[in-house]
Every structure is written in C-alpha cells, then in structure tokens.
Amino acid sequence: MLEALGLPDPCGEVYAALVAAPHATTTELAEACGIPRAAAGTALTRLVRSGMAGRTPGHPPRYLASAPDAAIGSLIGQREDELRAARTAMFALMATYRETSQRTHPALAVEVVLGREEIGRRVAQLQSAARERIYGFDRPPYVEPPGSNEALAERQLRKGITYQVIYSREAVAWPGRLENDIRSAVALGELARVRPEVPMKLLVADRRQAVIPMAAAEQAVESAYVIHPSSLLDALIALFEAEWDRALPLDTLHGLESAGSRSASPAAPAGTSTPDATTRRLLVLLASGLTDEGISRALGWSFRTTQRRMQALMREFGATTRFQAGVAARERGWI
Structure with a gap:
C-alpha cells in the first residue's frame, strides 16, 4: 500500500x-x-x-x-515535490540535449503535439519553467471559460516573471475576458497591449521555447508545434516584437473599478485634465478598434448604453466620427 x-x-x-x-x-x-x-x-x-x-x-x-x-498526505506531498524537481531537471537536460543535437538532428527543433489536454500540459510546462519573461499573442476561440486558466500566470507574475501579451480586439471583446482575465493580470503587472488582429495564438518562454497552433485559423486547437531554439523561433520572437511596437497599451486598465459597477455617466466635462475611470476604459477599447457591439460585450453594457456613452464622448470632443474622437483623446493625453 x-x-x-x-x-x-x-x-x-x-x-x-x-x-x-x-x-x-x-x-x-x-x-x-x-x-x-x-x-x-x-x-x-x-x-x-x-x-x-x-x-x-x-x-x-x-x-x-x-x-x-496527515501521515499519508505528508508523504504524498514529499513525493510530489520530488517529482516536480525531477520534471524540472528533465526539462533542463532536454533543453541541453536539443541545443547540442540540433547541428546533426535539425528535426529536433520542432515537436508536434496532439490533443487539447497534451497541448494544455505543454503550455503549462513552458510557463512553469520560465525564469524571466513570457511573450504571448492572445486571440479566440478559448477552450475553457474566461478566468479558469489564470492561476498559473498569476503565480508566475507574483514570482516576478514578466508577461508581455498582445490581445486581439476579439479577445478584449470576448464575454468575460476583459473583466475576469485581462484586468486582473494587468493589476498584477502584466504588460498588456491590443491590436486589431494578431497572427496566431503564441506563447514564448524566455526566448528559448514557443508553442503555436498547427493551423492559425483553427476553431479549436487540436494540434500544435513546440518550437525549440532555431531560426524559426528567432522569427517568431521578431514577429512578436514588431507587433508589440505597433500595439496600443492596455496599462490604463490597472486600478480601474469594474465597468459594470458604475453608472453610465457622461464623459468627463470639458476642460478637465483627466477622464473618469469608465471613460478611460471606453477610450482604450475604442482606440483598439472595437465596434460598439464589441465594447458592449467587453464592458458588460447594453448596446444602448454604449451608444449613449459614445455620443456623449463625441460631443465632449466636438467630433463627428469615432476617428476624430480618438485623435482628440490622444491630443488631450487621455490615451
């Protein structure tokens, strides 16, 4: 026994x-x-x-x-600690093995991983093994509901691991994603930005390993590549850095109260130096390219409330188009 x-x-x-x-x-x-x-x-x-x-x-x-x-539970905990240490050592040895073998075995630069469960396990391993920095592209669809897979990232953020994540506007508008995942991660120190589109799902750990889906347009990720140190990994990192430079920061989400907990009051009055918290969030989502419908989903508002807020904002800026409103907000330093 x-x-x-x-x-x-x-x-x-x-x-x-x-x-x-x-x-x-x-x-x-x-x-x-x-x-x-x-x-x-x-x-x-x-x-x-x-x-x-x-x-x-x-x-x-x-x-x-x-x-x-207590007795058996303690022994199980000790054995689990030993297994975790052994697994970490295995990954370190495997990284060395791949690095020294690539000259004669180039196929080792790319692994094929099949099945959602195995892909999820490898993604978790990459995050757990990271010691400095995680890069990521985030876009729908999601296998799990918002908020269900953030515990590991939160632990790593609390340990001081830097997360740089670029979200597609669809990700920001995904029901519950902004409130349950993105906002809490930004509050813990995640460096988050948004682009109208990102090329694929991507996770890079310490610039040494990456995971990408086998088909970028898959509705449900059933197969993936794990990329080890190689020119392909270098290209993925360069792609991320280029997209990062073009993306809009989402750091204004930090410290802002939940949009659903505020009334839909008008935008900040003319002449004020800063907008209210909800208006700032609206501006960030507007600048990221979300439609009124997408903003409604992201902030948990009704479509009519979003339109009313947008109209008040455009009156505040004296703008007749959303583009003009965005330009005016940037000129005031609101985004």
Missing part, C-alpha cells in the same frame, strides 16, 4: 493493522499481519521515523497510528 511513497512491505500492512488496533504491541501486530515479529518491529521503526506512527511509554512498548490524512 505504501510502496509508491517509499515505504517497503510490510509497512503498509502493519500501518493498516495499527489503524484498526490502536495501542497494539509489536507481537500483536505481527500476529494480526501473519508476519515474523522481527519484520513487524522493522516496519514499526520505519513508520515511527516517517511520522506515520508513535510509540507510547510503558512495557511492552505500544504503538499508535498517526491520522492517515
């Missing part, structure tokens, strides 16, 4: 007998398990050393089992 946790037979059998018969002696446990007394004594010594049992005073000595959830 406990072999997988590093305790050999008959430790598991003796522990189970001790759980069923608290304060048993070595002899009683040997009889209950049908093993020699010496074997039972050796097993008890191991159980005590591992914290799974305790010895009570008196003669003959008697033993008491530790609570299984």
